[in-house]
Amino acid sequence: MDDFYRELIIDRYKNPQYRGVLDPADIRFEDDNPLCGDHIHIDLRVGEDGIVREALFEGKGCAISQASADLLMEKIHGMHLDEVKKISKQDILDMLGIELGPVRLKCALLSLKVLKAGVYGLGEASDDLVED
Amino acid sequence: MDDFYRELIIDRYKNPQYRGVLDPADIRFEDDNPLCGDHIHIDLRVGEDGIVREALFEGKGCAISQASADLLMEKIHGMHLDEVKKISKQDILDMLGIELGPVRLKCALLSLKVLKAGVYGLGEASDDLVED
Amino acid sequence: MMTGQVQSTPLNLEKIRDDFPVLRRQVRPGVSLVYLDSTATSQKPTMVIEAMDRYYRQSNANIHRGIHVLAEEATAAYEEAREKVQKFIHAPSSRQVIFTRNTTEAINLVAYSWGFSQLKSGDLILLTEMEHHSNLVPWYLLAERIGLRLEFVSVTEDGLLDQSDFERKLELKPKLFAFTHMSNVVGTINPAKDMIAKAHQAGAVALLDGAQSVPHFCVNVQELDVDFLAFSGHKMCGPTGIGVLYGKKELLEKMPPFLGGGDMIKRVTLGSFKPNELPYKFEAGTPAIAEAIGLGAAVDYLSGIGMDAIAQHEHVLVRYALERLAEIPNLRVFGPSADKKGGVISFVMSGVHAHDVSQILDQYGVAIRAGHHCAMPLHEKFQIPATARASFYLYNTFEEIDRLVEAIYRVKDIFGV
Amino acid sequence: MMTGQVQSTPLNLEKIRDDFPVLRRQVRPGVSLVYLDSTATSQKPTMVIEAMDRYYRQSNANIHRGIHVLAEEATAAYEEAREKVQKFIHAPSSRQVIFTRNTTEAINLVAYSWGFSQLKSGDLILLTEMEHHSNLVPWYLLAERIGLRLEFVSVTEDGLLDQSDFERKLELKPKLFAFTHMSNVVGTINPAKDMIAKAHQAGAVALLDGAQSVPHFCVNVQELDVDFLAFSGHKMCGPTGIGVLYGKKELLEKMPPFLGGGDMIKRVTLGSFKPNELPYKFEAGTPAIAEAIGLGAAVDYLSGIGMDAIAQHEHVLVRYALERLAEIPNLRVFGPSADKKGGVISFVMSGVHAHDVSQILDQYGVAIRAGHHCAMPLHEKFQIPATARASFYLYNTFEEIDRLVEAIYRVKDIFGV
Numbered sequence A, B: 001m002d003d004f005y006r007e008l009i010i011d012r013y014k015n016p017q018y019r020g021v022l023d024p025a026d027i028r029f030e031d032d033n034p035l036c037g038d039h040i041h042i043d044l045r046v047g048e049d050g051i052v053r054e055a056l057f058e059g060k061g062c063a064i065s066q067a068s069a070d071l072l073m074e075k076i077h078g079m080h081l082d083e084v085k086k087i088s089k090q091d092i093l094d095m096l097g098i099e100l101g102p103v104r105l106k107c108a109l110l111s112l113k114v115l116k117a118g119v120y121g122l123g124e125a126s127d128d129l130v131e132d
Numbered sequence C, D: 001m002m003t004g005q006v007q008s009t010p011l012n013l014e015k016i017r018d019d020f021p022v023l024r025r026q027v028r029p030g031v032s033l034v035y036l037d038s039t040a041t042s043q044k045p046t047m048v049i050e051a052m053d054r055y056y057r058q059s060n061a062n063i064h065r066g067i068h069v070l071a072e073e074a075t076a077a078y079e080e081a082r083e084k085v086q087k088f089i090h091a092p093s094s095r096q097v098i099f100t101r102n103t104t105e106a107i108n109l110v111a112y113s114w115g116f117s118q119l120k121s122g123d124l125i126l127l128t129e130m131e132h133h134s135n136l137v138p139w140y141l142l143a144e145r146i147g148l149r150l151e152f153v154s155v156t157e158d159g160l161l162d163q164s165d166f167e168r169k170l171e172l173k174p175k176l177f178a179f180t181h182m183s184n185v186v187g188t189i190n191p192a193k194d195m196i197a198k199a200h201q202a203g204a205v206a207l208l209d210g211a212q213s214v215p216h217f218c219v220n221v222q223e224l225d226v227d228f229l230a231f232s233g234h235k236m237c238g239p240t241g242i243g244v245l246y247g248k249k250e251l252l253e254k255m256p257p258f259l260g261g262g263d264m265i266k267r268v269t270l271g272s273f274k275p276n277e278l279p280y281k282f283e284a285g286t287p288a289i290a291e292a293i294g295l296g297a298a299v300d301y302l303s304g305i306g307m308d309a310i311a312q313h314e315h316v317l318v319r320y321a322l323e324r325l326a327e328i329p330n331l332r333v334f335g336p337s338a339d340k341k342g343g344v345i346s347f348v349m350s351g352v353h354a355h356d357v358s359q360i361l362d363q364y365g366v367a368i369r370a371g372h373h374c375a376m377p378l379h380e381k382f383q384i385p386a387t388a389r390a391s392f393y394l395y396n397t398f399e400e401i402d403r404l405v406e407a408i409y410r411v412k413d414i415f416g417v
């Protein structure tokens, strides 16, 4: 059952491709999962047309949260913000390609929650953002 | 199983022999069982030698509480207060001659509790007085 | 008088009774149980008992924080129970369903959290004379602490809330109107929707004590537009140790935490903390996990049978019981006529204290309750210290009412009244 | 390294394991459960599950006010459970045993009732850096409301309470010293008797969080001379939904009620009430009846095996586990040496987050916990966001520790660390 930790996840965790900080950034948000201390910070640069030009994350935490953030940044490059808003929990699960229990789901969805709170310009990130 | 309500109890309930008020009284106390509204008031006249000369009760409530009070008054006539203090839960049960569940026990023991609180000169009657 | 057999009910009683193991019990040799005390607590179907049993034998773990299989199964089952309850009361979101120990704790939660933070000295709370102590004492405690005024809607001779008194008292501008949906003594079903609307018009928040309504008929929080609803699992075929507070989101979100501890926090440092989101903000410490799962099973069970059919069954039962009790001389029933009430009948017999009634009935296997039923003020109003109370639920039969009546006649014999 | 087989324990593990149905479970096909998460919640023996099952199938009724057979049986069983708990903790009277939902509610009860009535603005409460959130947040809530100061006894590098810091802080004359008997993270068993005596000398009331001690070794409240003790049923082979507050009689009697409602009153009128005697004063509403009965059965079960034997077993287990974990490179264990601690081991592995450790262990059937274990301040002190925690109870074996160690090696493989 080691395929649980698909190689993709371990690989992205150890060799992230979208780690970093954009300064200045058009959209910036951060939050953490108090259950485990996972932390995700996201910076976006967005064109006048609403298209994501650059997206990077910083963070610490478990393989699932960090790999998920890395894959999510990759996914939204070139996407319109309206589409970003539509990314669902299921999209993240499909992206990771694994099944997750309720606790790990929070790890997996942390980056999406941070991303959406930033895109919507909210003061605080709520779990409601990532519930289907 | 109607013998549960032994004739003695129904009889003493309907025809109490020690009902009444003593005024003045040497010892007077009253209390009630809030669970069911049973109420017992007890008046005693006690000689200088500590012997109970007269004992009457007033009250309202169920057959068990009233019959038990009536029988208890009968029992303590001519008893020394030191002996009165020693009357136990079991004595009351023996006197009634029936088995009682926890709720009815409170009915049966109400008069003893009131009696003891009076004899000990307490401000308030506590269940501890009648627990063996 | 008709006998039980000719009455009709929408329920398959034989099948239902089979679901409740305790109903097969003989309380003494040769004396089978007639359980007429469901208002105090209901019996539990096998399905509920087994749901908890299974949880302990297969999936027991602490929830929310665990990553292993058991913890995940337990968490999923607990949260699924919350969703079942949500649907059962038609709440907009499961986040508005807070698990408590019982109705009592749910009301105390509102008093301590909402009351303490939103009310101030001199504010008025409107209650009624027919409340259970659980919807009185929490407000007395709060009133004492912060200096509130209390008013009580009167109860009429026949056990209804006096609606013109209600309207007069609303003019005093209460901040809260807390009242019972159904009386646990006289069975009155109060016109909650209408009264809540009037309370809102007067600017009051409305709390409904649903301890006796949620188990017995369909309660729809959105239709009622109620602000808070409290009820207990053990009265609705569920286990002890679990109850529910439903609240409107705006209200719950504004409220400070009640109990502090694990799970209700997002973050804790030395000296400060950040509360968690709803509903966890109000669920401190390890919750009653098995009991929530049991309540979920109870909700499934009741829904499977249908709340409307259950209400209808209780209605025909209570109508039959009232008719049969009316035959008995010197027996006085309190409360309104059958069309205004649920399956609860409280009565007194002249010359026999309610405790003695109950004790002798018990000799015949008939379990009723005697006392003030945690509603002393209502008993004071009626000027009686105690009543005998028979109450019905989905598993009760017409024959059981016949047995109740028979046993009451034996009481009369024994006491010679 | 020795293997598990040669270790010795006073317990008959085969027999004990047979008592716990969940231990026969395969969490995945071919993968049996290794449950190392008893600090979060313990598993339940058949005897406990069946005690509750039997109650629901045979004697279920509401308690204290009923006269019928079921109500009497239920009341007797509930009160008998209280006496069992009394004897288990060596309390002078069963009136000092108050049933709550869990440790958390028990501590909140003290904060709301004793704290609110006995403390005033500016008073100091002394806590420690190793407390569970349940023994922090209730005091933060109280401090916020009435303006208290908080101080925390430091934890040393190796996870002990710093005794000289404790003595220094006692000089500040705290009104209350609330501390854990055993840490749920590092397993430290604090010298409670000595610390309580010192707290008393300094004029403080002492509250002991016994959530991790009462289940694992003999706790004698009279010998400890502790003022309040809080613990949970679910961590000691009992059900969820039940916990205990023990208190000294003088203190409990002085305290105002906490929750208001049925059963905690002697009398209620419109606008006033008179509280009931102990312990009922603090048990509002229908209590967790089945759960109390389950806890009583758990106490019987544990006593039958013997708390000293259980403590001894856990001691040899933890010693073995610490030795085996010491073999593993880049694994750091927190807390003191085996002689100063109970059966709890928290660790981190460089390069792998605790959540990932736990998840991979779960693939091998090994259930541990990962996170801050509701003790964020302690994790902050150690400057780590999360640890992996393996914890032991009477049913755990040396072989299970071998399986833990094996699985940890697999984690290392997968992450290449």
Ligand SMILES: Cc1ncc(COP(=O)(O)O)c(C=O)c1O
Pocket: C261, C262, C284, C285, C286, C287, D039, D040, D102, D103, D104, D105, D132, D134, D135, D180, D182, D183, D184, D209, D211, D212, D232, D374
């Ligand atoms: C030391 C300690 N205190 C308090 C608690 C809280 O217990 P409960 O969640 O049962 O209230 C726990 C359990 O998590 C604990 O380990």
Ligand SMILES: Cc1ncc(COP(=O)(O)O)c(C=O)c1O
Pocket: C039, C040, C102, C103, C104, C105, C132, C134, C135, C180, C182, C183, C184, C209, C211, C212, C232, C374, D261, D262, D284, D285, D286, D287
């Ligand atoms: C109308 C009403 N409210 C509140 C309660 C209290 O319920 P619980 O004891 O489950 O908290 C009851 C039950 O006795 C009730 O009938």
